[in-house]
Amino acid sequence: xxxxxxxxxxxxxxxxxxxxxxNSNFLREPVATEILQDTTHFTExxxxxxxxxxxxxxxxxxxxxxxxEKDYQFMLRTKNPGGLVPPQLYLALDKIADEYGNHxxxxxxxxxxQLHGILKKNLKSAIATIVxxxxxxxxxxxxxxxxxxxxxxxxxxxxxxxxxxxxxQNIADLLSAQTGAYYEIWLDxxxxxxxxxxxxxxxxxxxxxxxxxIHDNEEPIYGTHYMPRKFKICVTVPGDNSVDLYSQDLTxxxxxxxxxxxxxFNIFAGGGLGRTHGKEETFARLADPIGYVAKDDVYxxxxxxxxxxxxxxxxxxxxxxxxxxxxxDWGVDKFRTQVEEYFGKAIEAFKPLPEFxxxxxxxxxxxxxxxxxxxxxIDNGRVKDEGSFQLKTALREIVEQFNLPIRLTSNQNVIFxxxxxxxxxxxxxxxxxxxxxxxxxxxxxxxxxxxxxPALPTCGLAITESERAIPGILERIRTLLDKLGLQKEHxxxxxxxxxxxxxxxxxxxxxxxxxxxxxxxxxxxxSPNQTRLAQPYIEKLHHNDLESFLExxxxxxxxxxxxxxxxxxxxxxxxxxxxxxxxxxxEPQTANGANKSRHRVNLKEEVYSKLKEVAESQGKPMTQLVxxxxxxxxxxxx
Numbered sequence: 001x002x003x004x005x006x007x008x009x010x011x012x013x014x015x016x017x018x019x020x021x022x023n024s025n026f027l028r029e030p031v032a033t034e035i036l037q038d039t040t041h042f043t044e045x046x047x048x049x050x051x052x053x054x055x056x057x058x059x060x061x062x063x064x065x066x067x068x069e070k071d072y073q074f075m076l077r078t079k080n081p082g083g084l085v086p087p088q089l090y091l092a093l094d095k096i097a098d099e100y101g102n103h104x105x106x107x108x109x110x111x112x113x114q115l116h117g118i119l120k121k122n123l124k125s126a127i128a129t130i131v132x133x134x135x136x137x138x139x140x141x142x143x144x145x146x147x148x149x150x151x152x153x154x155x156x157x158x159x160x161x162x163x164x165x166x167x168x169q170n171i172a173d174l175l176s177a178q179t180g181a182y183y184e185i186w187l188d189x190x191x192x193x194x195x196x197x198x199x200x201x202x203x204x205x206x207x208x209x210x211x212x213x214i215h216d217n218e219e220p221i222y223g224t225h226y227m228p229r230k231f232k233i234c235v236t237v238p239g240d241n242s243v244d245l246y247s248q249d250l251t252x253x254x255x256x257x258x259x260x261x262x263x264x265f266n267i268f269a270g271g272g273l274g275r276t277h278g279k280e281e282t283f284a285r286l287a288d289p290i291g292y293v294a295k296d297d298v299y300x301x302x303x304x305x306x307x308x309x310x311x312x313x314x315x316x317x318x319x320x321x322x323x324x325x326x327x328x329d330w331g332v333d334k335f336r337t338q339v340e341e342y343f344g345k346a347i348e349a350f351k352p353l354p355e356f357x358x359x360x361x362x363x364x365x366x367x368x369x370x371x372x373x374x375x376x377x378i379d380n381g382r383v384k385d386e387g388s389f390q391l392k393t394a395l396r397e398i399v400e401q402f403n404l405p406i407r408l409t410s411n412q413n414v415i416f417x418x419x420x421x422x423x424x425x426x427x428x429x430x431x432x433x434x435x436x437x438x439x440x441x442x443x444x445x446x447x448x449x450x451x452x453x454p455a456l457p458t459c460g461l462a463i464t465e466s467e468r469a470i471p472g473i474l475e476r477i478r479t480l481l482d483k484l485g486l487q488k489e490h491x492x493x494x495x496x497x498x499x500x501x502x503x504x505x506x507x508x509x510x511x512x513x514x515x516x517x518x519x520x521x522x523x524x525x526x527s528p529n530q531t532r533l534a535q536p537y538i539e540k541l542h543h544n545d546l547e548s549f550l551e552x553x554x555x556x557x558x559x560x561x562x563x564x565x566x567x568x569x570x571x572x573x574x575x576x577x578x579x580x581x582x583x584x585x586x587e588p589q590t591a592n593g594a595n596k597s598r599h600r601v602n603l604k605e606e607v608y609s610k611l612k613e614v615a616e617s618q619g620k621p622m623t624q625l626v627x628x629x630x631x632x633x634x635x636x637x638x
Contacts, residue, residue, distance in 0.1 A: 012316035020048045021143065021225050026179035026218045027052045035185060040120055041072040052144060052226070053182060054079065054137025055123065058116075062457040074118040075458065076101075076126055077140040081172035082150035082165045082235075083111030083408035083415075085135075087399045090406055092133035094396050100126050104392065107381035109244075109451060109503055110147045110232070111408040112140060116458055127186040138182045143227045145175035145306070149234035149243045152407035153361045154417035157368025159260045160237040167252065167265075167298065168235045173201045174299055175233075175306065177226075178219050204299035210344045212303040221303060221310075228313035229321035231306065232272075235265075241356035243410050244504050244530050246286040247271045249323045250305055252298065255351050264294040266351050269305060269335070270327035273501035276319055277515055284506035284533055285324040288332050290339070291347035304342035308335065358492075358529045360411055360448070362440035364424065372424060373417035376436065377443050380452045380467045381412030394434035398427055412451060445490030446474045451504065455497025455514065462497035463514040470495045473512065473546065480547050484554050491567040492528060495520070506534050509568030515540050524553075524579075525571040534568070537576060539618065552586035553579055 023029075030046045031053065042050060047057045054077050059070035078085075078093070085093075093113055097105050102117030118126055127137055140147060150168035155161045183191050205220060206213065214223040233250045234243040245251040251268040271287030293301045305323075314320045327335045340346055362375035378391065385392045398404060398416060402423055407415040419427065431438050440448065453459070455466030474493060481489055494508035505511035505523060507530040512520035519542045526534035541549055553571075556579060561570045571579065614625060 014315045015318050015321075017048055017143070017318065018225055018315050020045050024049050025181075026224070027177070027181040028179075028184065032181070032185050035120075035124060038121075040069065042120070049142075052139065052142030052177065053186070054127070054140040055118075056141060056460075058458045058460055060117075060457050072120065073116070073458070074120065074123055076115045076118055076123070076130075076137055077108065078112045078114075078130060079136050079138065079140040079147045079172070080112045080408060081148045082168040083152045083406075083410075084165075084169075085113070085406040085408060087403045087405060089130070089133045089135040090399050091396065092129055092135070094392065094399075096126050096129055097392075103384070105383040106454065107378055107383065107408050107412040107414060109381075109410055109412060109453075111149050111152070111410055112147050113408070114454075116454070124186055131183075131187060139175075139177055141230075143229055143231075144177060144222065145172070145227070145231045145233060148172040148175075149232075149236075149248075149410060151236055151240045151242045151359075152409045152415050153240075153242070153359070153365075154367045154373050154407060154415070156371075158237075159262075160254045160256050163254045163256070163262045164235045164237050167254070170198050170201050171233060171235065171252075171299070171302055173197050174204055174302065175221060175231075177222065178205075180218075200299065204303065207300070210304075210342050212300075212307040212342050221306060223310065225315070227306075227310055228315045229318060231309065231323065233302075239354045239356055240359060241529055241531065242359045242361070244507060245271075245356065246531060247273050247504055247507060248287060249309070250302070251287055252302075253353065255292065262295050264292055264348075264351075265298055266292050266353060267301065267305075267347070270324045270332075272322045272324035273504055273506045274322070275499050275501065275506075277499050277521070279319065282319050284501065285328060286533055288327065289350045290332065290336055292349060292351050293347060297343075297345075301339070301343050301347065304339045307342045308338050312338065356529055356531055360409065360413060360440075361415060362413065362443075362448070363438065367417055370421070371417070372419040372421055373415055374419060374427065374438060375409070375413055375415045375440070376431075376438065377440065377448055378413050379447060380450075380470065382467065383414075388435045390434035391436050394430050394436045397430050397434075401430075402427065411449075444474070444478065446478055446493060447471075449490065450474055450493045450495075452495040453497055453502040459497060461500060464497050464517050464519065466495045466497040466503070466512075466514065469543070470512075473543070476546055477510075477550070480550060481554060484551065484558060486554060486558055489567065492526065492530070504530070507532075508534055509566065509571070510534075512541075518543050522549075524568070524576070526568050527572070528566045528568055532568075532572065535576070537579075548588070551588060552583035555586065556582040 027049050031049050034042050034046045042057055056075045058075055059072050063071035093105055097103055097115055100118045100122040101115045106114040108114055130137060139145060148168045148171050150164040151161060153161060183189055213220050217223055232248045234245055234248045235252045236243050236245050237254045248271045253266040255264050255266060257263050267290040268287035269290050271285060273284045275282040275284055309323045309326060313326055336347060362377055365373050367373045383392050404416045405418060428438060437443055450470060452466045452470040455462035491509040493510050494503045494505040495512040496503050496505050497514040499513050505513050508526045511523040511534055515521040519540045521536055522538045522541050523534040524537045526532055557567055557570050
């Protein structure tokens, strides 16, 4: 792709949202005024600020009626560093979902929970209940540091995992909004009781460095305008890519010595997946290695990176405002130099790391201290009761009976941990009675590794279906694979209803990105471990054409793959030219194995070359282009 930057930032005016933030009195107005008004929804200015408080205003498009007001409702998102959900908080969320929401919870791809269907009149009560039960929604959305992720596995005998949890929490505290607006609006000024911050975090928030702090400001790190756009951080351990580390604005990798003592962190920066169809200046990007920092300096280097994005990120064009664009425009060396200026010293050389692998930690596992943990797969993160499948009831019963903490995963699953071994049978019984599978080998692999965003009917950005469509799509893919003799094959499939990439489709082996009603842009070639970007293969594929379009690609994979080569690795190795060439000459097989009759037409070499060039540029098979052109030609004849 050609990735051109917008015109020079200095010559353009700040975006409208920058003015809204500036005039908000640190996220107070007009939210504080409008929450008291007897209306069903907020004004646009308040909607922008409401995101900082953890909520998106939505309307249920299934219920739209011409001439009537939209069916306004609110999505509320929690912030859970490292995915931690204490039992008290889980039970509160379960109750809120029934009292105020749509009776479901949704585990997010950033290790939080979302509640859908909340009415404006109940929003304050819902947020207050969350805060009073050891939770928060502050900074779960908006132009601010979002939920800090970490591997969810509770290995008590592997100190690096404990360090990842500790520093995910501390960095979340360091970069938490300091404005009093949140408690003033939602709890009438009552500051909730929370865990005591690490003294080093408190000190780091006030220590200046070299311009990282804005003095005499209610927000010493963010300032009046907060960040140019959302900012996403994760902390992980060498080899563990359960957090999609390459998709983050900032990733810290725990580095320990031979005695497993913490020494410091490797730094990656500049990842991000959001993009816009038809605008090549927007693109998905993997994070780059930046360097290494000793543990005593980690908070200062985090502040330096945040300050660099805060002060130099694009505030004029929100499509060009993420850190990935700053690093892409500047280059890693210039970015590192600016960070070092704020940091006050040189960043050390990057430490060697092993290959990163994806883990989902499902099923029963030893956690290293005599206790167990259990990973439960949740289709698209939706915790619900539906017919004989009573997942929501089962999870509630387990928490009520055993008082277990939860870690949410970045693949929208749930992990219960600190389970006494003699409780295993009783927990299995609860799950079995409610139709919930605890044995991952019994889960269809395509389903196990898939993700989808909510999309329709509630997401205002959705172009087409995602969560509601993917079960049928996966079933059709499995049927096709079985038909082609690929029964044992599976790969990472992700789907989104728009190009913003909330389910991180651009790292999948096969991804569907909403591009029109009932149609998707198809991406191929990501890696099974989410360490390589996929690429767009076709711009618009109607879901009715799924089987006929994918069949030649899967057949080519079957015929030409290397031993044990994954589908994503195959697509990346052979390239799209070879795939398209095979598909163009592919003859589908009938049920009895005979080839369908296909007519052939010889083309001049120069016509064929031009046809191939246009097909590649449009992401279409050559046969499709020829058919379309001839149909137009025959219509003109008549």
